[in-house]
Structure formats: structure tokens, C-alpha cells
Amino acid sequence: MIFNSLDFLVFLPIVFFLYWFAFKKTLRIQNLFVVIASYFFYGWWDWRFLFLIAFTSLCSWIGGILIKKHLDDNKQRTALAVNIANIVVNLLILGIFKYYNFFVESFFDIFPTLRNDHLLLKIILPVGISFYTFQALSYTIDVYRNKIEPTKDIIAFFAFVSFFPQLVAGPIERATNLLPQFLQKRKFEYATATDGCRQMLWGFFKKMVVADNCALFVDQVWKDIYSYNGSTLFIAAILFSFQIYCDFSGYSDIAIGTAKLFGIRLKRNFNVPYFSRDIAEFWRRWHISLTTWFRDYLYIPLGGSRVEKWKVIRNTFIIFLVSGFWHGANWTFIVWGAFHAFLFLPLILQGKNRKHTDIVAHNRKIPTLKELFQILSTFFLTVFGWIIFRSDNISQTIQIYSCIFSKSLFQVPVLSKNLLFVFIMLVVEWTNREKEHPFQISIKSKVLRYIVYYTIMLTIILFSGNQETFMYFQF
Amino acid sequence: MKKFIKRLLLFFLLWFIIAGAIDYYYTKKLQSSNIREIVIWEDIFKSRIDSDIVYLGSSRAADHYQPYIIDSILGTRSYNLGQYGQTIESDIMRYDLLSKYESQKPRLYIWDVYFNSFSLSSKYQDEQYTPYLFNKDIWNNVNKQTKHFSYIDKFLPLYRYWSKNVIPQYEALENPIRGFVYNYDKWNPDNNLILKKDTFSYSIDTLVYNSFCSTIQQMKKEGSNVAIVFSPLHKLGQDAVKDLDSFINLLQHTADKEKCIFINFIDDPMCSDSSYFKNTMHLNEIGTDYFSAKFAHIIDSLCNQN
Numbered sequence: 001m002i003f004n005s006l007d008f009l010v011f012l013p014i015v016f017f018l019y020w021f022a023f024k025k026t027l028r029i030q031n032l033f034v035v036i037a038s039y040f041f042y043g044w045w046d047w048r049f050l051f052l053i054a055f056t057s058l059c060s061w062i063g064g065i066l067i068k069k070h071l072d073d074n075k076q077r078t079a080l081a082v083n084i085a086n087i088v089v090n091l092l093i094l095g096i097f098k099y100y101n102f103f104v105e106s107f108f109d110i111f112p113t114l115r116n117d118h119l120l121l122k123i124i125l126p127v128g129i130s131f132y133t134f135q136a137l138s139y140t141i142d143v144y145r146n147k148i149e150p151t152k153d154i155i156a157f158f159a160f161v162s163f164f165p166q167l168v169a170g171p172i173e174r175a176t177n178l179l180p181q182f183l184q185k186r187k188f189e190y191a192t193a194t195d196g197c198r199q200m201l202w203g204f205f206k207k208m209v210v211a212d213n214c215a216l217f218v219d220q221v222w223k224d225i226y227s228y229n230g231s232t233l234f235i236a237a238i239l240f241s242f243q244i245y246c247d248f249s250g251y252s253d254i255a256i257g258t259a260k261l262f263g264i265r266l267k268r269n270f271n272v273p274y275f276s277r278d279i280a281e282f283w284r285r286w287h288i289s290l291t292t293w294f295r296d297y298l299y300i301p302l303g304g305s306r307v308e309k310w311k312v313i314r315n316t317f318i319i320f321l322v323s324g325f326w327h328g329a330n331w332t333f334i335v336w337g338a339f340h341a342f343l344f345l346p347l348i349l350q351g352k353n354r355k356h357t358d359i360v361a362h363n364r365k366i367p368t369l370k371e372l373f374q375i376l377s378t379f380f381l382t383v384f385g386w387i388i389f390r391s392d393n394i395s396q397t398i399q400i401y402s403c404i405f406s407k408s409l410f411q412v413p414v415l416s417k418n419l420l421f422v423f424i425m426l427v428v429e430w431t432n433r434e435k436e437h438p439f440q441i442s443i444k445s446k447v448l449r450y451i452v453y454y455t456i457m458l459t460i461i462l463f464s465g466n467q468e469t470f471m472y473f474q475f
Numbered sequence: 476m477k478k479f480i481k482r483l484l485l486f487f488l489l490w491f492i493i494a495g496a497i498d499y500y501y502t503k504k505l506q507s508s509n510i511r512e513i514v515i516w517e518d519i520f521k522s523r524i525d526s527d528i529v530y531l532g533s534s535r536a537a538d539h540y541q542p543y544i545i546d547s548i549l550g551t552r553s554y555n556l557g558q559y560g561q562t563i564e565s566d567i568m569r570y571d572l573l574s575k576y577e578s579q580k581p582r583l584y585i586w587d588v589y590f591n592s593f594s595l596s597s598k599y600q601d602e603q604y605t606p607y608l609f610n611k612d613i614w615n616n617v618n619k620q621t622k623h624f625s626y627i628d629k630f631l632p633l634y635r636y637w638s639k640n641v642i643p644q645y646e647a648l649e650n651p652i653r654g655f656v657y658n659y660d661k662w663n664p665d666n667n668l669i670l671k672k673d674t675f676s677y678s679i680d681t682l683v684y685n686s687f688c689s690t691i692q693q694m695k696k697e698g699s700n701v702a703i704v705f706s707p708l709h710k711l712g713q714d715a716v717k718d719l720d721s722f723i724n725l726l727q728h729t730a731d732k733e734k735c736i737f738i739n740f741i742d743d744p745m746c747s748d749s750s751y752f753k754n755t756m757h758l759n760e761i762g763t764d765y766f767s768a769k770f771a772h773i774i775d776s777l778c779n780q781n
Contacts, residue, residue: 188479
């Protein structure tokens with residue numbers, strides 16, 4: 001089931017009322033209902049893959065208990081072995097479904113004479129597998145690190161792994177944040193629920209109006225790159241940057257907003273990344289739940305930034321390459337990761353990778369010229385990265401780059417009306433960049449507030465693009 | 476919680492009122508727009524077809540028959556009821572509505588068919604019906620065999636316009652004349668995917684085919700003549716259809732059985748000349764003018780023979 005469907009529009013109120021009225025009596029029953037509703041939500045797409053989620057959840061739940069038991073018995077090595085076994089099992093499942101064919105295909109590309117198509121698997125990628133696998137993994141690792149007590153409540157644990165708003169595209173939650181919320185009674189709060197509705201509305205606007213409309217233009221251009229001049233390709237790349245942002249952050253806003261309706265607080269996943277002043281800041285604001293996951297479970301264990309300079313550089317490259325590969329089994333994602341690692345390099349060498357930790361133009365309405373220049377240069381660097389990300393293969397990326405960096409960059413481009421929607425979105429996000437989410441509007445007049453809500457709803461209905469599925473489902 | 480639910484209900488109640496009003500406004504705006512499909516519906520409902528010859532069929536009919544050219548040769552008054560993206564079912568619906576609203580029956584029906592005409596209609600280009608979901612005739616007919624619309628489409632305000640880009644639609648300046656609008660696209664075979672040999676095999680839905688035959692009988696009973704036409708199809712398009720000959724034989728057989736004329740352009744020299752086509756399935760404006768004149772002369776000679 002996807003958020004931007006009529007199915008979800010029916011599903012959500014039913015689940016909301018049952019959750020707060022029919023199953024409110026005991027925590028276990030309410031959690032069990034969350035699991036059932038979440039499995040129903042996922043199974044609406046393909047019920048067969050529910051076994052996979054259940055298996056992942058079960059492995060991690062048992063793993064957590066065993067790790068704790070061995071740690072208490074001072075059997076550190078056995079606990080580590082269990083932890084590693086759980087990681088291997090989970091990554092093996094992920095590897096088979098997501099990466100097996102990629103490795104086999106790559107092998108055949110290198111040794112074409114050995115090609116045997118029977119070795120390729122005819123399987124579809126389970127939606128959201130990378131998200132819930134990482135979420136489940138973080139639990140056992142945190143138990144091993146003594147950051148969290150393992151839970152014996154299997155229902156609460158299953159609810160933590162499968163909680164439907166964030167099941168298929170994140171935010172990737174940590175057990176330390178989400179699991180305790182399933183272990184205590186939730187209270188309905190009016191302010192949180194209304195704020196959740198507002199955040200959902202903004203998410204729908206970003207997804208259905210901005211992202212889906214940008215997609216129409218971007219897909220048209222990308223389908224036939226040879227028919228367009230450099231300037232049009234450049235505009236398509238810019239629009240793709242907004243498409244992927246609004247698609248993914250829109251999903252996150254809907255997910256976080258939906259969770260608020262159930263008294264659950266999810267982590268913020270995007271924090272106005274296109275207003276970043278350098279690449280390091282961009283990565284602190286983009287897909288925060290994944291970036292911090294890699295930071296905590298890969299970068300820091302490798303030594304992080306408290307080691308020799310060359311090791312810091314090595315660690316940075318590893319984290320970006322792995323992050324790129326996480327997005328999909330294609331060389332373009334790996335090159336995209338490497339591209340960002342190279343952009344990061346000068347900041348590490350100068351020790352400036354934590355220069356901008358606050359929000360730009362704090363307490364000011366507009367940025368300084370210097371800040372504006374920094375924002376624009378960072379944005380355009382990411383745009384060139386997104387070209388790699390969007391391309392089907394590296395040769396297509398090279399074609400687009402060579403066309404953009406040619407005289408045709410100065411020809412009149414084919415313009416898209418969607419730039420207007422992008423502009424509206426940017427204005428709202430800039431104005432509210434210091435708030436928890438950009439649609440936490442502070443209009444006192446109720447009438448005016450309702451007018452804003454209804455206008456957004458009308459815009460969604462009248463101007464939304466073709467109902468496209470969310471891009472990050474494929475990751 | 477009570478406060479939240481109360482506010483939410485109030486919010487959506489107000490929303491339904493506002494959305495209902497906007498839905499009504501857009502529907503009226505669309506109904507008075509110049510979009511070809513809308514103008515045709517309005518002409519049918521307001522009994523403005525008033526023609527000697529009526530052309531029925533899919534987008535091929537819509538694009539191929541220029542009423543003014545044909546009328547200037549034959550000295551008649553004709554109207555193009557061809558409908559984009561639709562099959563025989565929708566042709567029959569148009570015929571039924573025409574019979575209901577037009578007291579004067581046409582003297583001749585030109586029914587343009589092609590290899591996809593006898594399949595069940597798809598939901599492709601359904602937006603041409605959306606402003607008329609409250610019209611009983613359209614609602615019942617469109618949902619007769621294939622469920623094109625649900626009650627949610629009908630009663631949830633604005634839902635049927637969701638993702639349909641309403642505003643560009645009602646701003647469209649098509650201004651059809653007697654149901655016809657020129658298409659100025661140049662030859663581009665890539666616009667059509669049917670280039671590979673034997674890509675398509677035609678399918679005949681028995682119910683649809685039987686409805687076709689019984690409608691011809693009905694037309695004849697009302698005193699009208701019927702001509703089944705297979706208008707020009709580009710050679711590349713012909714190659715893409717498996718067993719096209721047997722389909723043509725079926726049309727010939729039907730025409731013989733129903734005692735009507737069958738005019739076949741499959742071997743016409745036009746079919747090998749890409750300058751007449753915008754894609755493998757449809758003529759461009761040069762092809763349309765040329766074909767319409769040619770077609771009118773054929774009809775003229777057939778009338779003289781009889």
C-alpha cells in the first residue's frame with residue numbers, strides 16, 4: 001500500500017480508530033494490532049514477503065536475548081559470535097535479494113565466455129528490505145554494545161521492526177528511540193496529532209505536486225537525452241534533484257506525521273538539505289537516519305575521525321561507497337558514492353567538515369551573499385551527483401555531462417512549469433527552516449490557517465502528477 | 476481525543492462543501508470548453524448533430540474523416556463522432572445516445588473499425604467521460620461491460636479529477652468543426668510502438684462483436700445505410716499485426732452477412748507513403764485531406780451505382 005493512494009486514505013482512519021478505541025485497553029493488544037495493521041499494509045503489495053520480515057524480526061529478537069544472556073554470563077566471545085551470526089544472516093538475505101544478480105552479472109561482464117544465465121535468479125526485490133534490515137540490525141548491535149536492554153516482549157519487538165508508517169522507506173529507526181515507545185502506554189495528544197496531520201499534508205504536497213510533476217519532465221528528458229540541448233539537460237538535472245528530495249522527504253514527512261497520530265515519535269530524516277553551505281552539512285541534513293546509521297555502525301567502528309588523516313580519508317571513502325551501494329545494485333550508485341567522497345575530501349584535509357553545524361541565516365530572514373554563494377555552489381555540486389544517480393549506466397552519465405559542458409548549455413532550454421511548484425516549496429521550507437518541519441505554520445487566525453490547508457489540498461488534487469510510487473521503495 | 480475528532484470532522488465537512496462547489500464549477504467549465512470530446516457530447520445532448528452522414532470509430536475515425544471536405548464533394552452534412560482511445564462499445568454508446576437525442580436519423584453511418592475494435596474497452600483516456608458521471612446515460616453505458624468508474628469517482632468531490640490536470644484541459648483550444656480537429660504532427664513512427672513484425676494479434680470479444688452486428692441491424696431497421704470501413708493503416712503498422720488478412724476477411728464476412736458495404740483501404744497506395752501519416756496508425760493533416768476527398772468520391776460513386 002502506498003501513502004498516495006485511496007487504499008491508504010481508507011486504511012488510515014480505520015486503523016486510527018481501532019488503535020485508540022477498540023485496542024487501547026492493554027499495551028500488548030495495542031501492539032499486536034500495530035503488527036497486524038503493519039503486516040496488512042505491507043502484504044497489500046505482496047503478502048509472500050511478510051515471511052521475510054517476520055524471519056528478520058525473529059532472528060534479531062532471539063539474537064538480542066542470546067547476546068544479553070552471554071554478556072551476563074561474561075561470555076563476550078559467544079555474544080560477539082551471536083551478534084555476527086545475526087548480522088551475517090540478515091545481510092545474506094539482503095544480499096541474495098538485492099545484490100546477487102548484480103555480482104553475477106558483473107562477473108559475466110568480466111568473463112563473458114563463462115556466461116550462464118541459469119545462474120541468475122528470477123526474483124523481485126522486496127520493498128523496503130534495506131530499511132527494515134538495517135533497523136533490525138541496529139537493535140542487536142546496540143544490545144551487544146550495552147546501549148539497550150533486550151526486550152522479551154516479542155510483540156513489541158515485531159511492532160518496532162514493522163511499524164507501518166516507516167516500514168518501507170524509513171526513517172530507519174533505532175531501537176533506542178522507537179522500541180521504548182512500544183514498551184510504554186501511548187497517550188493521545190491533541191497538539192501532536194494535529195501537527196502530524198500538518199506534516200502529512202506537507203509531505204503529500206511535496207510528493208504529489210512537486211516530485212511527481214518534476215518526474216514527468218525528468219523522465220521525458222532522460223528517456224531521450226540525445227534530443228535535448230545542454231541547458232535543458234541541466235534543468236532536468238536540477239528538477240531531478242528536487243524530485244528525489246521531495247519524493248523521499250515527502251515520504252518521511254507523511255511517515256513521521258502518521259506516526260504522530262499513533263502517539264509515536266519518529267526521528268527527523270531531512271532537515272532542509274538544499275540550504276547547506278558545504279557537502280558535510282548537506283550530509284548532516286540529507287537522509288539523516290541512514291547517514292547516522294553508517295556513522296554509528298560503520299564509520300566509528302573503523303576509527304571515525306579520531307585516527308590518522310589517511311585513515312579518516314579511507315573511512316570516509318568506505319562509508320560513501322557502502323552508502324552508494326546500499327541504494328542499489330548498480331555501478332552508478334557506487335560512483336555516486338565515490339563522487340561525494342571526493343567532494344568531502346577537501347573539507348577533511350582542511351579540518352572543516354564540522355564548520356556548519358547550525359542552520360544557515362539563524363534568526364535572519366535572508367542569507368548573506370557569502371552564504372547564498374555557499375548554498376548555491378553546494379546545491380549545484382549535488383546536482384552533478386544526482387546526474388550519476390539518475391543515469392541508467394555510467395556511459396549515459398558521461399553523455400549528459402559532455403552535453404551539459406558544451407556550447408549547447410547556452411542555448412534556450414525547454415522550460416518546465418514545475419519550476420513554479422519548486423519555488424513555492426523552497427519559499428515555505430526557507431521560511432520555516434528552523435522549525436521541526438516546514439509546515440509548522442504559526443498563523444494565528446483559524447480562518448487563514450484553514451484557507452492554507454484547503455489551498456494545499458486543492459493544489460494536490462488539481463495539479464498532482466501521475467500517481468507515481470515512491471522512488472526509495474526500490475532501495 | 477474528542478476535540479481532535481470533532482475538529483477533523485468539521486475540517487472534512489467543510490472540505491467536502493468546498494470541494495463539491497469546486498467540482499461543480501470545474502465540471503461546468505469543462506462542459507462549456509472547446510475540448511473536442513466535450514463539444515461532441517454537448518452536441519449530442521443538445522441535439523445538434525443533425526447530419527446525413529455520421530462517422531463512428533476510434534481515434535482513427537476521429538483523425539481520418541474531415542467532414543467539410545466530404546460534405547463539399549457529396550453535398551451533404553456530416554459529423555465525426557470518432558472517439559480517442561475507445562472501442563466498439565463506446566461507438567455503440569454514442570449511437571444509442573444519438574438515437575435518443577436526435578429525431579432525424581442519419582442516412583449513412585460510416586463505421587471505421589480496426590484490429591483492436593472488437594476487444595473489451597480499456598480505461599485509456601477515460602477523462603473524456605469524467606465531466607458526465609452524473610449523466611445517467613453515460614454512467615450506465617460506460618460501466619456496462621467494463622467497470623470504468625466507481626461510486627467513489629462519482630460521489631467523492633474532485634476525486635475523478637485527481638491527477639487529470641483539469642486546468643490545462645479546460646483551457647485547451649481545440650474548437651472542433653463538426654467533431655473534427657486537425658492533427659499537425661509530422662511522421663514519427665516512434666510515436667507508435669507497433670513497429671515490430673507480428674507484435675499484435677487481434678482479439679475478438681464475442682459479446683462486443685455480437686453487439687456490433689446487432690447495432691448494424693438496428694441502424695438498418697431505422698432506415699440508415701451502414702458502411703464498414705478499414706481506413707488506411709501504414710505498411711509498418713500492417714506488418715505489426717498478426718493475421719491481419721483474416722481480420723479483413725471477418726469484416727468482409729460481417730458486411731456480407733449484415734448486407735452493408737465494406738470499404739477496405741488496406742491495399743491503397745497511401746499506406747506505403749509516410750508523408751500521409753503521423754504514425755503507423757493515424758493520418759496527418761495532409762493524409763486526412765487526401766483520404767477524405769478520396770473517400771467522398773468512393774461514396775459518391777457507390778451512391779450513383781445504387
